[in-house]
Amino acid sequence: MNLNQQIEALAADARDASRELASAETTRKNAWLECAVAQLIAVREEILEANRRDIEAAQAKGVSAVLLNRLRLESKWDAMLDGLKQVAALPDPVGEVSELRLRPNGLRVGRMRIPLGVIAIIYESRPNVTVDAAALCLKAGNAVILRGGSEAFHSNQALGRALQTAATKTGLPAGAIAVAPSRARSAVDQLLALDRYIDLVIPRGGNALVRKVREQSTIPVIAHDAGVCHIYLDATADPKLATGIVLESKLRQMAVCNALETLLCHEAIAESVLPTVLGALHEQDVEVRGCARTCAVFAKAKPASEADWGEEYLDKIVAVRVVADLDEAIAHIQRYGSDHTDIIVTNDYGSGQAWLRRLNSATVGINCSTGFADGYQLGLGAEIGISTSKLHSFGPMGLEELTTRKFVLYGDGQLVG
Amino acid sequence: MNLNQQIEALAADARDASRELASAETTRKNAWLECAVAQLIAVREEILEANRRDIEAAQAKGVSAVLLNRLRLESKWDAMLDGLKQVAALPDPVGEVSELRLRPNGLRVGRMRIPLGVIAIIYESRPNVTVDAAALCLKAGNAVILRGGSEAFHSNQALGRALQTAATKTGLPAGAIAVAPSRARSAVDQLLALDRYIDLVIPRGGNALVRKVREQSTIPVIAHDAGVCHIYLDATADPKLATGIVLESKLRQMAVCNALETLLCHEAIAESVLPTVLGALHEQDVEVRGCARTCAVFAKAKPASEADWGEEYLDKIVAVRVVADLDEAIAHIQRYGSDHTDIIVTNDYGSGQAWLRRLNSATVGINCSTGFADGYQLGLGAEIGISTSKLHSFGPMGLEELTTRKFVLYGDGQLVG
Numbered sequence: 001m002n003l004n005q006q007i008e009a010l011a012a013d014a015r016d017a018s019r020e021l022a023s024a025e026t027t028r029k030n031a032w033l034e035c036a037v038a039q040l041i042a043v044r045e046e047i048l049e050a051n052r053r054d055i056e057a058a059q060a061k062g063v064s065a066v067l068l069n070r071l072r073l074e075s076k077w078d079a080m081l082d083g084l085k086q087v088a089a090l091p092d093p094v095g096e097v098s099e100l101r102l103r104p105n106g107l108r109v110g111r112m113r114i115p116l117g118v119i120a121i122i123y124e125s126r127p128n129v130t131v132d133a134a135a136l137c138l139k140a141g142n143a144v145i146l147r148g149g150s151e152a153f154h155s156n157q158a159l160g161r162a163l164q165t166a167a168t169k170t171g172l173p174a175g176a177i178a179v180a181p182s183r184a185r186s187a188v189d190q191l192l193a194l195d196r197y198i199d200l201v202i203p204r205g206g207n208a209l210v211r212k213v214r215e216q217s218t219i220p221v222i223a224h225d226a227g228v229c230h231i232y233l234d235a236t237a238d239p240k241l242a243t244g245i246v247l248e249s250k251l252r253q254m255a256v257c258n259a260l261e262t263l264l265c266h267e268a269i270a271e272s273v274l275p276t277v278l279g280a281l282h283e284q285d286v287e288v289r290g291c292a293r294t295c296a297v298f299a300k301a302k303p304a305s306e307a308d309w310g311e312e313y314l315d316k317i318v319a320v321r322v323v324a325d326l327d328e329a330i331a332h333i334q335r336y337g338s339d340h341t342d343i344i345v346t347n348d349y350g351s352g353q354a355w356l357r358r359l360n361s362a363t364v365g366i367n368c369s370t371g372f373a374d375g376y377q378l379g380l381g382a383e384i385g386i387s388t389s390k391l392h393s394f395g396p397m398g399l400e401e402l403t404t405r406k407f408v409l410y411g412d413g414q415l416v417g
Numbered sequence: 418m419n420l421n422q423q424i425e426a427l428a429a430d431a432r433d434a435s436r437e438l439a440s441a442e443t444t445r446k447n448a449w450l451e452c453a454v455a456q457l458i459a460v461r462e463e464i465l466e467a468n469r470r471d472i473e474a475a476q477a478k479g480v481s482a483v484l485l486n487r488l489r490l491e492s493k494w495d496a497m498l499d500g501l502k503q504v505a506a507l508p509d510p511v512g513e514v515s516e517l518r519l520r521p522n523g524l525r526v527g528r529m530r531i532p533l534g535v536i537a538i539i540y541e542s543r544p545n546v547t548v549d550a551a552a553l554c555l556k557a558g559n560a561v562i563l564r565g566g567s568e569a570f571h572s573n574q575a576l577g578r579a580l581q582t583a584a585t586k587t588g589l590p591a592g593a594i595a596v597a598p599s600r601a602r603s604a605v606d607q608l609l610a611l612d613r614y615i616d617l618v619i620p621r622g623g624n625a626l627v628r629k630v631r632e633q634s635t636i637p638v639i640a641h642d643a644g645v646c647h648i649y650l651d652a653t654a655d656p657k658l659a660t661g662i663v664l665e666s667k668l669r670q671m672a673v674c675n676a677l678e679t680l681l682c683h684e685a686i687a688e689s690v691l692p693t694v695l696g697a698l699h700e701q702d703v704e705v706r707g708c709a710r711t712c713a714v715f716a717k718a719k720p721a722s723e724a725d726w727g728e729e730y731l732d733k734i735v736a737v738r739v740v741a742d743l744d745e746a747i748a749h750i751q752r753y754g755s756d757h758t759d760i761i762v763t764n765d766y767g768s769g770q771a772w773l774r775r776l777n778s779a780t781v782g783i784n785c786s787t788g789f790a791d792g793y794q795l796g797l798g799a800e801i802g803i804s805t806s807k808l809h810s811f812g813p814m815g816l817e818e819l820t821t822r823k824f825v826l827y828g829d830g831q832l833v834g
Binding site for chain 2: 220412
C-alpha cells in the first residue's frame, strides 16, 4: 500500500470504529482512559526516548527555544496523565435526550446527543496534544485521527502505540485511535479529501496551517485561530482592579491565544488611570506601543503604527489606544479584533450590559481576566481548543462540543396527513 | 465596478449590516416582516410579471414540467406571505442567556445566543426561497446574501427589491438583504471566497451544487443533501400501522428529501406482512424493486440491482430488502443510507430502543411517517432546510440553528491566579 492508500484505510477503519464507539457505554470508555494511564506509565522510558530523538533532531536543525519547549514531554508528563484521569471523571455527554416534547398529534419529539463520528486533529509541535485530544474525542464517542507536527513524529508514534495498546486491552475497536504513519505533507492533503469518512477537522496551530486546512478541506473545519484580545477601561473603571486585570491578562502566559494584546482606554481616565496601569506593565518589562494620546500621558510609550492594531504579539508588548467612548472601543474591536476574547473594566451598569450585548466575540466579559477564556476555567471540565469559527462551537470547546444532536421520534402510528 | 467588486461590496455591506442587526430588537425585525408582507402585496403584479418572463424563457428552453412548477410563484403566493407572518410570530432566539452558573471564584459564566453574522444561501429554481430564507435569517439577526437559480433571475430580483424596500421603510440597514446582481456563475465563485465577510453558506439543491460548494468554499458550509430514507418493518410490526406509514412515507410527496426510498423487512414477517404492504404500494402504481426474497413473496416485484440500494428515486419506485434481523437492517442503512431519516415499525421495546440509540441519522423514529422530518412538524416553527452535515446542526434547521452562542462573564475583579 502506498501512503494515500494507507491513509484511506485508516480513515475507513476509523469510520467503522466510530459506529461501535457511538454506542459504547461510559464504563468502557473510562476503562480505556484508565488503562491508557497505566500503559503510558509502563512504557514511559520508551516514549521519552522517542521524545529525545525528536528533541535532538530539532536542536540539530537549530529551532527556537520556544519550539523546543513545546516539544519536551518530560516536564508535561504528570499533567498529561492527570488530564486523562480528569477526562475519565467528566460526565459523558452521549445519549442525553433533551427538549423531549409532546406534539399535538401525540408524537413525542426529543433531541439525543450523539458523537460527531470521526474527528481529525492536525496540530503542530506539542506531542502531549496526541494524548489530550484522543482522550476528549474518545470520551465523547468519536474515533480520532491524529496528525501532529513532523518535528514530534517519533514522540507521537510512541504515544499513539501506547493509546492503541490500551484500546486493545480494553476491547475498544482497533480503528478508534489512528496516528498518521508518515510525516509527509501529502498525508495531510489526503486526509483533507476524505469527507466520506471524516466528519470534522480541527487544525490547531499557526495562521498558515489554519488557512491551508480551510482552503483545502471538503470536510467541515473548526479553526483555532489567532486571539487578538482586548481590554477596555471604561470611564468608571476602578484603577486597582484595572491594573490587576491588565497585568494578569498580559503576563500570566504570553504565548497563548487568550493573552491581552490591545488595551483601550476611555479618554476621561486617560490622564488619571492609564499612566498607573501602563507604569505597572512597563515595570514588568512590557513594551507599550501607544496612540498619540497614549504617548502624551505616558512618556515611556513608543508610537504605535497602524500595524499594531490587530497584531497578535504573543510577547511582552501591548498596543494601547485612547478612545472617545464605548462606541469607539467597540468599533475598534470590530475592525481589528479576531472575535476571540474582549473584556470591559467598568462600574457602570449600562456600559457593562451594552458590552455583553453588542460585542459578539466568543468570550465577552466584565471585570475579569482574559485568562478565563479557557474550557477548564469556564467549567467545561477540559477543552480541545478555542474555536474562532462561529459554526457549531464558538469559543472554548469541551466534550459537549465534540458531539451533535439527532431528532428522536416516539410514535404510535402518526401520519403527517 | 466589475462583477467581482460588486459582489465584494455587497458582502462588505452585509457584514456592516449584520453588526447592527445583531442587536436589533425583536420589534424592529418583526416590523420589517410585516412591512415586507405589505410591500409584496403592493408590487404583486410587478413580481408576477417578472416571474412570467422567467417562466416563458424556461418554456422556450424546454425545461421539464417539474422545474416549471418549481418556478411558478403565483400558486405559492399566499403560502409565501403566510410564511412571513408565521416567522414574525416565532420567538426570537437572540439574546437568550442559558447555563448561567456561579463558578467557585464568584465569576458568573453564561452562554448568550447570538446571530451567526452573514449567511449566504445558494439555491436552485424556487423563487419563493428568496422570501422564506430572508425572513428566517433576518429574524435570527443575520444579514443574508441570496443567490437563486439563473432561471428564476427576474423573479428573485423583483422579490429582493420588495424586501429591500421594506427594510428601508422600517429602518433596517441597507445591506441586510442582498440579492446577487448577476446570473453569472462567477458570482457564486466570488461569494464562496469571501470568508472574511460571510460566516455560513447554505447550498440548497442537487448533489452537483452541494459538492461544488463544499469543494470550493473556504466558508463553513451546511449542506442540504440527498435523503435516502429507510423504513424497517421489525418482526413485531403491526401490519395495518406498517401499511399506513409506508404508504404515506412514499406517496405524500415524492420529490422531497424525507420521502421513503428503501423498505427493509424482518424475515419473520416477509411472508405474512410484506406482501400486504407491497400490494398497497403497487395499487398506487409504485414500482417495487426487491431482493430475491422479496421477489419470492411478491410476484409483481422487479429484481433490484446493487445500484438500487442507496438510490434516491424521488419518484414512484421503492427498493425492498428482506433482512435477518435488526442488526442487518442497521448495517444496511449504515452502508447505503445518507444519515437523513430512518424509521422502525415495531412493537418490541428493545428493538425500538436499540434503533434510537444505535442509528445515528439526523432523524430516527419509532412508528411514524418519514414525513415528520420537517422543521414545522417537529415543532421548530419553520425550517431553512434539512442539514445532512453533522456539524452545527443535524437534521431540520429552525431559527435557533441560524444562531450560535458566546460566553458571557460577569466578574468583579476575578483573576485566574
